[in-house]
Amino acid sequence: xxxxxxxxxxxxxxxxxxxxxxxxxxxxxxxxxxxxxxxxxxxxxxxxxxxxxxxxxxxxxxxxxxxxxxxxxxxxxxxxxxxxxxxxxxxxxxxxxxxxxxxxxxxxxxxxxxxxxxxxxxxxxxxxxxxxxxxxxxxxxxxxxxxxxxxxxxxxxxxxxxxxxxxxxxxxxxxxxxxxxx
Numbered sequence: 001x002x003x004x005x006x007x008x009x010x011x012x013x014x015x016x017x018x019x020x021x022x023x024x025x026x027x028x029x030x031x032x033x034x035x036x037x038x039x040x041x042x043x044x045x046x047x048x049x050x051x052x053x054x055x056x057x058x059x060x061x062x063x064x065x066x067x068x069x070x071x072x073x074x075x076x077x078x079x080x081x082x083x084x085x086x087x088x089x090x091x092x093x094x095x096x097x098x099x100x101x102x103x104x105x106x107x108x109x110x111x112x113x114x115x116x117x118x119x120x121x122x123x124x125x126x127x128x129x130x131x132x133x134x135x136x137x138x139x140x141x142x143x144x145x146x147x148x149x150x151x152x153x154x155x156x157x158x159x160x161x162x163x164x165x166x167x168x169x170x171x172x173x174x175x176x177x178x179x180x181x182x
Contacts, residue, residue, distance in 0.1 A: 034073075034077065052166065120137055
């Protein structure tokens with residue numbers, strides 16, 4: 001399974017490297033997939049965005065189209081997930097795995113009670129939460145006028161920080177290789 005994921009990540013990064021003009025759209029699609037409930041579990045979008053950031057470090061790509069594409073994809077995907085939670089909350093709570101783990105639902109609700117909409121921003125940066133935080137915001141009935149601005153801020157920050165971290169890591173590795181004489 002992990003070999004398949006590694007191969008998919010490498011193939012995607014090679015495609016991005018060979019098709020720089022598609023970087024915006026690729027970032028958009030992967031960020032969209034990363035923030036839609038259910039899909040985010042099977043798509044290694046964060047790893048791909050980190051790898052794309054490493055390509056920025058080599059000078060092969062510009063960060064701006066990646067950031068803009070990932071931001072738009074994350075905004076669309078997280079809002080779809082929020083709507084799914086708002087519209088189908090009770091039905092979702094009866095699906096596996098939530099029906100077998102009511103304590104997870106209770107913890108999700110407790111997080112929104114404790115942190116409010118800030119939990120949405122936090123969810124952008126923690127992979128396991130990203131798969132459910134937007135749906136849980138809808139289920140918890142976080143008002144749309146509170147969810148939207150906080151979520152957009154979280155999307156913009158996540159879409160910048162993730163590839164930027166890959167870029168910084170790429171520069172650091174390049175520096176280390178140069179230091180070691182490779």
